[in-house]
Amino acid sequence: MKKYSLYLLAISVGICLLLGEVGFGKKHENFNEMLEAKNLMIKLSREIYSEKVNRAINIDKKLDILESGLIGEEFTGITTTLGDLDSKRLSTNPEFAAYFVKELKNKGLKKDDVVYVNMSSSFPGLNLSLISALDTLGLRGVxxxxxxxxxxxxxxxxxxxxxxxxxxxxxxxIKNSVELYTLGGDADEGLNFDEDIKGQLVERLKNIDIPKLDFKNLNDNIEKRIAYYGKYPDPKYFINIGGIWFLQN
Incomplete structure (x- = not known):
């Protein structure tokens, strides 16, 4: 069902953008910003692709048929759940950046407005499209x-x-980027990760100036997320991309 929903959304995005460009003689009122966000997303995707090549990370072109740089592998040490390849391919479409601009403008958001964002790493294409839209509109994404x-x-x-x-x-x-993280997976602490890989990852992340959300249990996790968001008052919107699987002990 999720796959077909994404198919329909991708088709809808294409139709909306076509009407925005052709529009029977009229462009959509936010067309220029939509196009700017789309073009930014294309640049970001190309940069990620190039960096993966620089880091000698294999890009399986049978999986990443569009060479987006945003399609991962089937199973790795940090794979959490099953995922649909077609949905992941669709989610790399840069038109989603334009779609996010359209929707955010429809909600009446303006420059410097605060938007709370929670995102897993399951749909990096959608994540970067959202960041492209936030940057284009000058929004503050937490x-x-x-x-x-x-x-x-x-x-x-x-x-x-x-x-x-x-x-x-x-x-x-980009201006907006990740500023707080968790491991995700079981209990949001990567309990289902490969232990050796998890250990290496945790050590590597100590060299990045982005704090990890430490918590005792599910309730503490939620409360600390709310407290972090609360540092940036008067939010205009909350956006969630992907899911986090909490396993309560």
Whole structure:
């Protein structure tokens, strides 16, 4: 059902953008910003692809048929759940960045408005499209990311989604990026990760200036997320991409 919903959304996005461009003689009122966000997403995707090549990370072109750089592997040490390859391919479409702009403008959001964002690493394409839209509109995205990913998402432990955004920000290609993270997966602590890979990952992340959300249990996790978001008052919207699987002990 999720796959078909994404198919329909992708088709709808294409139709909306076609009408926005052709529009029977009229462009959509937000067409220029929609196009800007789309073009930014294309640049970000190309940069991630190039960086994966630089890091000698294998890109399976049978999986990533569009060479987006945003399709992961089937199973890795940080793969959390099953995932649909077609849905992951569709989610790399840069038109989603334009779609996010359209929807955010429809909600009446304006420059400097605060948007709370929770995203897993299962749909890196959608994540980057949202960041492209936020940057284009000058919105302040308060982004919390969980590292774990379902199949074919950002599940290569050598270059996780948090590191992708950190890399793009270091090159001044994006303004909004991940600023707080959890491991994701079981209990949001990666209990189903490969232990050796998890240990290596945790050590590597100590060198990144992005704090990890530490918590005692599910309730504490939720309360601390709310407290972190609360540092940035008067939010206009909350956006969630992907899912986090909490396992209560």
């Amino acid at each position: 982004i919390i990311n969980s590292i774990g990913s379902s199949m074919y998402g950002a599940n290569n432990e050598k270059f996780i989604f948090l590191e992708m955004t950190n890399f793009l920000k270091s090159k001044d290609m």
